[in-house]
Amino acid sequence: MAAETTAGKTERINLLKVLGPVHVWALGVGIVLVGEYMGWNFSVQKGGAYGSLIACLFIGLLYTCVAMIDSEVTSTVAAAGGQYAQAKHIVGPLMAFNVGLYLVLAYTMLEAADALVVGDLMATVAGQTGHDGLDPRPFVVFTVAILAWLNYRGVFMTLTVNFVITAIAFFALVVLLIGVKPWNPGEILMHSELLTDLPYGWIGVVAALQFGMWYYLGIEGTCQAAEEVRSAGRSIPLGTMSGMITLLIAAIITWYMAVGLMPWEYLGQTFLPMYDAAVLTDNTFLIVVLFIGTIFSAIASANGCINDASRAWFSMGRDRYLPIWFAAVHPRYRTPYRAILFLVPVAIAFGFTGLLDQVITFSILSGLLGYTFMSLNMMAFRRKWPLGSIKRGYIHPFHPLPALSLLVLCAATYFATFLGYGASLLAIMAFFIVASVWFHFHRYKFVRRADQFTMPWPKPKGY
Amino acid sequence: MAKKRYQPPTQAGIGQFFDSIFIMALVFSSLYLSLKYEDLKAFLGFGGGEQAAGDAAASAAAVTWESLGQNPTMQAQWEKLGYTVDSAAEIINAKFDYSIDPVALIVTAVVVIGYFVFLFKVSDKEYRDVIGEKFDN
Structure with missing residues (x-):
C-alpha cells in the first residue's frame, strides 16, 4: 500500500481491483505479440529458417514451464510486482531487488524496442511513398509519451485499449495467413524454393535460442496485475495459459508465412519482417492491414511494458528497496504515477540509440535472469511450503520437471547469448553485480524486515 | 525470546534524490556500454560469434x-x-563465426553461476532477518 500525504494527514490508497481474465490475456499477449512482428527473425540470422523454427519450439517449451510455474506462484502470492513479490516471500530481499530490476530492465528495453519499431516503420513507409530521410526519433518520443500518459490516467482504460489493439494485431496475422493462400503452395508461398538446410549446422540452432525467446518474451508479465485483478486465483492462470496458447499459434504461423516469402538471409536482418511479407504479396489491402498490425502490436507491447515496469518500480519503492518517493499512488487515478514518469527518459534514451538488436539483447538477458530465478524459486517454494501447508490458487503438475526443464533451457540460452553477444552478457552481469552490492551495503538498512513478508502463511520449513 | 524489531533510519529527501540519480546513472552506464559494444568486445577479447x-x-x-x-x-x-x-x-x-574461446566461456560461466550463488547466499542471510522478526515476535 502506498501513502499520499495531504494537509498533514496520511491517507492509505490502494491500487484498484478492476481487472478480469481478458485484461490478463491482453497484458500478456499485448506485450509479446510484437515479438511475432519483429525481433524473432534475428534467430533466422543466427541459425537459418529451420534453426529458428526449432528454437521457437524449444523456447515455447521453456515458456510453457514459465507459465505453469508462474500460474501457481502468482495465484498464491497475490501482490503487485509479480515475481518481485514472490522473491521477497520465498528467497529474500536481495533476490527480490534483483528480480525487480530484471523486470524493469526487461520491460523498459522492450518498450524502447517497440518505440524503435514504430519510428522505423514510419520512416520505411515514408520512404516507400517518396519521402526519404524521415527522422524516426520524434515517433519514438511521441509513442512513449502518449502511452505513459495513458498509463498515468488509469489501469482499466490502459488494459482495455490493449485488449482491443492486441486483438486487431493478432487478426492482422490471420488475415495475412488467409491472403497468402497456404492451401495453394507455390502461388504466393514458395517454401520449396526458399527454404535451405541449416547454414551453420546445429551450433546455429543453439545460437538461435537467444532470439527465439523474442517469440514469447514478456508473457510472465501477466502476474504484474496480481494486485489489480478481481480474482487472482482464477484470472491469472486463465489469462496466462490462454495467452501462451495464442502466442504459440501466432509464432508458428508467423514463421510459416515469413520463410515462404523471403530468402533467409534477408529475413534474418530486417526490422519489419511481417510488413515486408505483406509488401512481397503485392496486395495493397494486406500491406495496409500489416502496417496497422505492426503499429498496433508495437503500441500494445509498449503500453503493457510501461504498466509492468512501473508496477515493479513502484513495489520496490514501497518496500524501500528504492527511495520511497516512488511508492506514491495518484490520489485520483490510483496509478503509480511517479514510477511511470521516472522510466520515460530511460525508454526514450535506449530508443534513441537505434540499436534494435542490442536493445533486444538487454531485454532478453534481463528476462533470462528472471527465468533462471523462477526455476530456482519454484523449487524453494515447494520445499519451504509443501503442498497442503498453504492454500494455493493453482497447483501445476509434474513438479519438479517444469522447473528443472526451465533451468536446463536457461543454461542453453545463456550459451546461445554467449555465441554472438558474450560481451553484452558480461556487461549486464556487471550492472546487476554493482546494483546488488549497492543494495546490500546501502539500501538494505532502510528496509523494514518483517514488512517484507505479508502473506498469511505459516513459518517456512527449515527456518 | 522475542527478537528486537529493527527500526530502519528515515531517509531524507536529499538521500532519496542521490539514490535515484545513482540507479539512473547505473542504467545509463549499461546503455553506454551497449553503444560501445564493439570496443567492449575488443577489450574483453570476445572474438567468437560476431x-x-x-x-x-x-x-x-x-x-x-x-x-x-x-x-x-x-x-x-x-x-x-x-x-x-x-x-x-x-x-x-x-x-x-561460432568459434568458441574456451577462456571467455569459462569466465562467463563463472560470472553467471557466481552471481546466483552470491544472490542466494546473501538473500538467505537477509531472509532469516525477515522470518525471525515476522514469526519470533
Missing part, C-alpha cells in the same frame, strides 16, 4: 546471384524488396 561483414566491394566484379547461392525465386524476392545483386551480397556474405 558477424563478419560481407566483402562485397572486393569481389564486386565476380558477384552473381548464382555465386551467392540464390536461385531464381530468391533472386526475384530480393529484387522485389529493392535489392541489386551487389547490395544483397553485403547481407548474404555477412556470416556468423
